[in-house]
Amino acid sequence: MSLEKIIFEKNNDLSKIIDKKKVPEHVAIIMDGNGRWATKKGLPRSYGHNKGVNVLKEIIKASKKLGCRVLTVYAFSTENWSRPKKEVDFLLDLFSKVLKREIEEIHQELIKIKFIGDLTPLTENLKEIICSSESLTKHNKNFLLNICVNYGGRQEIVKVAKELALKSSLGEIKPSEVNEELFNSELLTQGSKDPELLIRTSGEKRISNFLLWQLAYSEIYISDVLWPDFNEFEFLKAIIDYQSRNRRFGGIESLPNESFEDSRYSS
Ligand code: IPE
Ligand code: IPE
């Protein structure tokens, strides 16, 4: 039976066909489609966001169970401030409520939680909950959950450039010392390897200002499923698809009968 057929036989336990030695260490997800999911059902967009939280819980469990070490999810972008104030307020309030409600369980599961993005414009209440959640879980080593809030990839790159320029003006580094390693060390994701896999739900084929530096060589998987309908099965499908990719990083894979030069075709 072809892999496709196995995958689409919904009763199959996909975890059995996953190569445990090729599980991505870091998965990044653009959780998209909450609003459309709710609208399709004749419900307000807020229902989609609420349902999306349950899906995130399922995916955290699934990725941890599979052996991933880092999950980075896009929860609110620097561009999302342009939404109606009611929706923005609802989302920020949802983050506080969910974090308060779930942090004990997150800690018991030995998950370290980190918020990535410019947190300065958030309410004092949300900033406090974020700060206490990060400090409660900071020694957990099993699994890292990065939640990107008021995050923008370009803004992150500008922030790194500013920090390096400042260090240089203070004489702490020489401009000639700026390299990828130094740049990496100032990123908000510093300490984690780049995501091997990026998943975006809802069928949109864009990056929307997410992890622009870190996704340079990530494999991209687009799922047509809207985030509130995404689940462990769909996540495992993404992993299986990832495992079938040939990651060349600019090199070539040697194929049988492949040659580089042949006098018959010389110019
Ligand atoms: C993703 O779902 C959640 C956030 C961006 C906060 P959307 O709210 O973007 O849902 P759609 O894309 O409008 O359906
Ligand atoms: C990306 O989704 C941001 C998050 C999932 C938080 P958007 O719905 O904001 O992205 P666009 O507008 O489709 O590019």
Ligand code: MG
């Ligand atoms: Mg969207």
